[in-house]
Amino acid sequence: MESTPPTEAFAELRFYVYNKKENKYFTIQDVEVKRFNALRMVWGLLKVLSYDTFTNPENGFIFEGGECEFGVDVLVAPPLTNWEILSFDEKLSPPKFSWNLKNFSELKEDVYTSNKYPMGGKEWVLKLYPKGNSRADGKYLSLYVHLADSETLKSDEKNFKQGHVRVLNPLGSNHVEVQSSCWYKESSRGWGWDHFLSIANLRKTYLDKEDALNVEIEFKVVSATKYSPII
Incomplete structure (x- = not known):
């Protein structure tokens, strides 16, 4: 099956x-x-060198009986197949999720994971280390917000929270409160604090x-990324 030739191209231009x-x-x-297509097939620069600078032989741009040399690099980007649409949702319902860890002093595991909760x-x-993670030296509670393991992200998809x-x-x-503003992507699915609260104070x-x-x-805010095919 033959592929349809592209109807437009995106390119970076460098002139010499x-x-x-x-x-x-x-x-x-x-x-x-620059976007090249049937409606715009030519792109360039209106001003490169002043006429006086270019035509003065002492400047070296014209040589050997009026000769000059020009060049251009055209760096063509891969064709776009999807538009990325990023929207921010500030009207979340319900905006809160609560997690109750019973018999905290008797917890034995290194890390505990909450139930999943939908948002945006x-x-x-939530992932909680009751005795802290390896960077907390056993003195602090460590706490993180993660995308659930069931969530899959595209390689270039990002979510803001x-x-x-x-x-x-x-x-x-007198609650202990920390504000979180971060981007989540496939290579960075969790974000949080090694030293959220000292265990002694807890x-x-x-x-x-x-x-x-x-x-x-x-x-407060959660982004949603959608992809729409380019027609």
Whole structure:
């Protein structure tokens, strides 16, 4: 099956004018990628060198009886197959997810993962290290926000999340709160804090009467990335 020839091309343009006196090229590059198609088949630069500079033989651009030398590099980008559409959702319902870890003082595993919760078209989980991860030296609670393992991202897909992560005080005030603003992609599916809260302070203040720890995340903004075929 024969492929359809492209109807347009995107290219970066770099122009050269040879200077024989200095034995090098004067180079100028357009700052924008140019779109070539049936409606616009020619692109260029209106101003490269002033006429007086170019025509003065002492400057080296004209030599050997009026000769001059020009060049151009055309760097063609691969054809686009999809438009990336990035939208931000600030009206999230419900915006909060709460996680209750019972018998916190008796937790034995290195890391615990919450149930999945949907937000902004994706599913997320919290991951908590009750004795801290390898960078916390056993002195701090480590806490992270992850995309759920069931979520798959395209190689160039990105998701933005902004919100607050809290460890709640049983008395109803003076919660430990950290703001989070970060991009998630396939190579970086989790984001968080090695030193979220000292374990000494946690045990003193943030466990309720039943030895439970309550963690909460409140999303403010979540992005959604969609891909639309270019027709």
